[in-house]
Amino acid sequence: MNSLEENYETGVLHLWLxxxxxxxxxxxxxxxxxxxxxxxxxxxxxxxxxxLLSEExxxxxxxxxxxxxxxxxxxxxxxxxxxxxxxxxxxxxxxLKNIHFPPQLLYIKGKREKLKKxxxxxxxxxxxxxxxxxxxxxxxxxxxxxxxxxxxxxxxFARGIDSVSHKAALDKEGFTVAVLGSGINVVYPAQNIELYxxxxxxxxxxxxxxxxFQAAKWTFxxxxxIISGLSDGILVVEARAKSGSLITVDHxxxxxxxxxxxxxxxxxxxxxxxxxxxxxxxxCVNAPEDIIEDLLGEExxxxxxxxxxxxxxTPQEAKIIDCLGLEPVYIDDIIQRTCLGITxxxxxxxxxxxxxxxxxxxxxxxxxxx
Amino acid sequence: xxxxxxxxxVLGVDGTRISVEAxxxxxxxxxxxxxxxxxxxxxxxxxxxxxxxxxxxxxxxxRITINLSPADIRKExxxxxxxxxxxxxxxxxxxxxxxxxxxxxxxxxxxxGNLKPVTGVLPRVYHCIKNGITNCIVPEENVKEAALAPGxxxxxxxxxxxxxxxxxxxxxxxxxxxxMADFTATExxxxxxxxxxxxxxxxxxxxxxxxxxxxxxxxxGAAGAGKSMLAKRLPTIMPRLTFEECIDITKIYSIxxxxxxxxxxxTKRPFRAPHHTISNxxxxxxxxxxxxxxxxxxxxxxxxxxxxxxxxxxALEVLxxxxxxxxxxxxxxxxxxxxxxxxxLVAAMNQCPCGNYPNLxxxxxxxxxxxxxxxxxxxxxxxRIDITMxxxxxxxxxxxxxxxxEKSQVIRERVESARERQQHRYKDENILFNxxxxxxxxKKYITLGHDEENMFKDIFRQMELSARxxxxxxxxxxxxxxxxxxxxxxxxxxxxATFFRNSGKMYDKEMGI
Numbered sequence: 007m008n009s010l011e012e013n014y015e016t017g018v019l020h021l022w023l024x025x026x027x028x029x030x031x032x033x034x035x036x037x038x039x040x041x042x043x044x045x046x047x048x049x050x051x052x053x054x055x056x057x058l059l060s061e062e063x064x065x066x067x068x069x070x071x072x073x074x075x076x077x078x079x080x081x082x083x084x085x086x087x088x089x090x091x092x093x094x095x096x097x098x099x100x101x102l103k104n105i106h107f108p109p110q111l112l113y114i115k116g117k118r119e120k121l122k123k124x125x126x127x128x129x130x131x132x133x134x135x136x137x138x139x140x141x142x143x144x145x146x147x148x149x150x151x152x153x154x155x156x157x158x159x160x161x162x163f164a165r166g167i168d169s170v171s172h173k174a175a176l177d178k179e180g181f182t183v184a185v186l187g188s189g190i191n192v193v194y195p196a197q198n199i200e201l202y203x204x205x206x207x208x209x210x211x212x213x214x215x216x217x218x219f220q221a222a223k224w225t226f227x228x229x230x231x232i233i234s235g236l237s238d239g240i241l242v243v244e245a246r247a248k249s250g251s252l253i254t255v256d257h258x259x260x261x262x263x264x265x266x267x268x269x270x271x272x273x274x275x276x277x278x279x280x281x282x283x284x285x286x287x288x289x290c291v292n293a294p295e296d297i298i299e300d301l302l303g304e305e306x307x308x309x310x311x312x313x314x315x316x317x318x319x320t321p322q323e324a325k326i327i328d329c330l331g332l333e334p335v336y337i338d339d340i341i342q343r344t345c346l347g348i349t350x351x352x353x354x355x356x357x358x359x360x361x362x363x364x365x366x367x368x369x370x371x372x373x374x375x376x
Numbered sequence: 377x378x379x380x381x382x383x384x385x386v387l388g389v390d391g392t393r394i395s396v397e398a399x400x401x402x403x404x405x406x407x408x409x410x411x412x413x414x415x416x417x418x419x420x421x422x423x424x425x426x427x428x429x430x431x432x433x434x435x436x437x438x439r440i441t442i443n444l445s446p447a448d449i450r451k452e453x454x455x456x457x458x459x460x461x462x463x464x465x466x467x468x469x470x471x472x473x474x475x476x477x478x479x480x481x482x483x484x485x486x487x488x489g490n491l492k493p494v495t496g497v498l499p500r501v502y503h504c505i506k507n508g509i510t511n512c513i514v515p516e517e518n519v520k521e522a523a524l525a526p527g528x529x530x531x532x533x534x535x536x537x538x539x540x541x542x543x544x545x546x547x548x549x550x551x552x553x554x555x556m557a558d559f560t561a562t563e564x565x566x567x568x569x570x571x572x573x574x575x576x577x578x579x580x581x582x583x584x585x586x587x588x589x590x591x592x593x594x595x596x597g598a599a600g601a602g603k604s605m606l607a608k609r610l611p612t613i614m615p616r617l618t619f620e621e622c623i624d625i626t627k628i629y630s631i632x633x634x635x636x637x638x639x640x641x642x643t644k645r646p647f648r649a650p651h652h653t654i655s656n657x658x659x660x661x662x663x664x665x666x667x668x669x670x671x672x673x674x675x676x677x678x679x680x681x682x683x684x685x686x687x688x689x690x691a692l693e694v695l696x697x698x699x700x701x702x703x704x705x706x707x708x709x710x711x712x713x714x715x716x717x718x719x720x721l722v723a724a725m726n727q728c729p730c731g732n733y734p735n736l737x738x739x740x741x742x743x744x745x746x747x748x749x750x751x752x753x754x755x756x757x758x759x760r761i762d763i764t765m766x767x768x769x770x771x772x773x774x775x776x777x778x779x780x781x782e783k784s785q786v787i788r789e790r791v792e793s794a795r796e797r798q799q800h801r802y803k804d805e806n807i808l809f810n811x812x813x814x815x816x817x818x819k820k821y822i823t824l825g826h827d828e829e830n831m832f833k834d835i836f837r838q839m840e841l842s843a844r845x846x847x848x849x850x851x852x853x854x855x856x857x858x859x860x861x862x863x864x865x866x867x868x869x870x871x872x873a874t875f876f877r878n879s880g881k882m883y884d885k886e887m888g889i
Contacts, residue, residue: 136736137736138736138737139736165743195743197743197747276737336768337578338575338576338577338578338768341577341578342575348577348578348581349581349868349872352871352872352875353867353868353871353872355875356871356874356875357871360834368734368766369596369764369765369766369879370578370765370766370767370768371734371766371768
């Protein structure tokens with residue numbers, strides 16, 4: 007079987023099989039189990055197929071034995087630099103093989119040599135599409151630290167936490183995989199086009215769906231099993247009680263992945279989901295080191311999380327740092343608390359921003375930089 | 377017999393001299409009026425004939441011809457009734473004891489011979505006094521307005537009969553003269569003051585800078601921050617009006633008939649806040665005979681556009697030219713009219729349709745909705761705004777805290793001295809304020825030290841600004857330095873300018889609080 011693994015024709019046959027109307031991945035898995043490989047499926051007679059599938063589907067395969075369309079499609083994919091992976095492929099991630107319904111065909115954009123990395127330790131990051139500034143900052147911080155330890159960051163390319171985690175990983179020159187709920191060529195959400203290009207360059211973009219397949223409501227939950235499948239652990243940053251992120255968590259639990267949840271305030275609706283997870287037994291993480299220790303077995307070192315070092319600051323700067331946190335504070339409130347006057351306050355804020363101690367998530371509002 | 381009476385018409389915001397000529401001759405009894413008249417002036421014929429009869433003057437069955445010259449100017453409005461009536465009477469042979477060549481006559485007549493007030497008296501009378509006409513006859517209600525023209529001898533009357541007796545010399549009344557020597561722009565006390573608004577130090581500071589350098593301002597943020605309240609008080613920190621400015625404003629309001637008869641001279645900077653349903657003609661002026669629009673009414677004052685994205689796209693686009701040129705020119709088939717429009721634009725808007733962004737906990741809009749909403753403000757319009765500020769609603773508990781807020785008077789003194797510095801600096805140029813600085817003038821008037829130069833380089837790189845964006849920051853920094861009385865821009869000024877800058881984009885990718 008090995009000799010059949012990665013040649014052109016095998017690819018064509020996989021494309022052929024996956025594009026037959028009515029044939030889904032359950033059918034393909036079933037056929038492969040009984041007939042061994044795609045070559046045998048293609049050469050199987052109607053009688054054999056009818057034994058394994060319904061008459062209708064067997065008929066459908068018989069009728070579509072011509073490979074011209076699949077060849078043209080494969081040429082086009084190769085032309086666009088899109089790789090396809092199927093379970094028999096040597097680069098197919100081992101972790102994915104062991105999940106329920108592993109994808110029978112994965113379209114991948116990115117550099118081929120990066121494919122090996124898929125088997126490294128990975129964390130899937132999920133969370134709200136409309137996170138609070140706090141959630142965003144914490145998500146960025148956790149993901150950044152994980153990426154710094156060469157842990158792969160897997161996420162779903164959606165707005166909010168997904169995008170934040172991809173960006174944070176890229177910022178730390180880490181490896182990130184975006185698993186799309188749409189076709190591999192579809193940039194959704196469209197404003198993430200820059201991110202898309204960057205991930206294509208430095209990470210991998212992956213989808214179960216063909217080139218220009220438009221995302222539908224049902225594709226995202228199905229896609230989530232790949233995110234959890236590729237990961238060794240799943241980090242839930244900020245999720246509401248009925249968040250879609252929890253679907254990924256469910257898949258992860260089924261697949262035996264560790265669940266990490268970042269705790270939030272109990273009355274805060276935006277972290278109700280994560281808090282519930284902790285109640286149900288997810289691992290409560292309040293530092294990225296918790297995850298690193300759990301996954302890599304590295305020694306936990308107590309570390310100052312936010313740069314609280316006030317010594318290198320002037321007393322006035324320290325005064326301002328003192329009234330900031332991860333919740334945005336409006337400039338008027340800073341002026342009121344520090345009594346420094348507007349002109350003075352603005353210049354100190356400017357200096358602190360320059361020193362990367364604080365940030366303005368929105369004009370006029372400030373938070374500490376972590 | 378021939379006679380001539382001087383009157384005046386309004387063109388744009390200025391008066392122009394009109395001669396009303398009458399001729400009474402033998403022939404078929406007729407009353408003919410010529411001279412490019414609008415229908416409201418043509419109707420004057422009927423009013424004059426009836427008013428003359430009811431005032432006790434007999435109209436002989438003769439051929440009467442009236443001409444209003446120059447004949448190439450279209451005459452509008454009702455102010456010609458009285459001069460026509462007088463011209464007819466003079467042509468019929470009553471004798472005048474006063475010099476009709478030095479007297480301008482304006483007024484509308486009722487059928488009973490009573491005089492009625494008209495609009496636009498000040499620009500007409502003002503034009504006349506500049507051209508050597510020293511007496512004026514107006515309806516009693518217009519006397520105060522006419523008397524604003526310095527040196528004009530104003531005579532006010534209630535009826536046509538009184539006017540005729542006056543020119544015949546049998547009814548001598550003293551003229552009202554205003555020499556304006558004692559003019560000080562004492563503002564009528566309406567109780568508005570910056571101190572009325574609690575807190576909002578940043579917003580107040582932004583407005584102070586805006587007022588000092590005539591920078592246009594855009595405020596964003598949820599409702600309840602006091603945006604409209606402060607905008608309304610902005611005129612109280614702007615420099616006091618000079619007499620010439622007062623006259624300019626009063627002329628405009630006179631044309632629109634918006635003068636208060638008790639307080640004719642407008643001594644307060646205008647604050648105009650048109651509703652967002654306004655048409656573009658309502659905003660910039662228009663009509664068959666163009667009348668000034670809101671931007672002209674806001675001349676020398678503040679034009680406040682609340683809910684900016686709700687204004688029609690057209691209305692906002694027509695603002696571009698007047699924001700640049702500080703006047704609006706409206707062309708019609710027969711002539712083109714120029715209205716002054718030197719106003720400070722203050723706009724306010726929510727960042728999203730639901731009004732709660734950047735409070736992500738409350739905002740229900742999608743990023744696309746927010747982007748579309750903010751996209752309604754076109755780039756060229758944004759380019760003309762120097763200051764943008766995000767404001768935060770005041771929490772309820774802070775509303776009742778007793779604090780010592782700065783009075784408008786104190787802020788105004790700083791603004792006035794900053795303006796003086798600018799006027800002194802730009803005395804050789806065609807500009808008055810920092811906000812009007814353009815490319816070559818920036819090079820000429822603004823020199824940066826080594827530190828400051830480096831700071832701008834950093835800002836340019838970090839904030840991904842356009843050249844235009846950097847210029848806006850430089851102009852703002854110049855104003856802030858002027859407020860402080862500094863000759864050179866220092867790093868502190870640049871920092872503050874950067875804070876108030878118009879970054880050109882409001883919606884920071886997916887961010888909120």
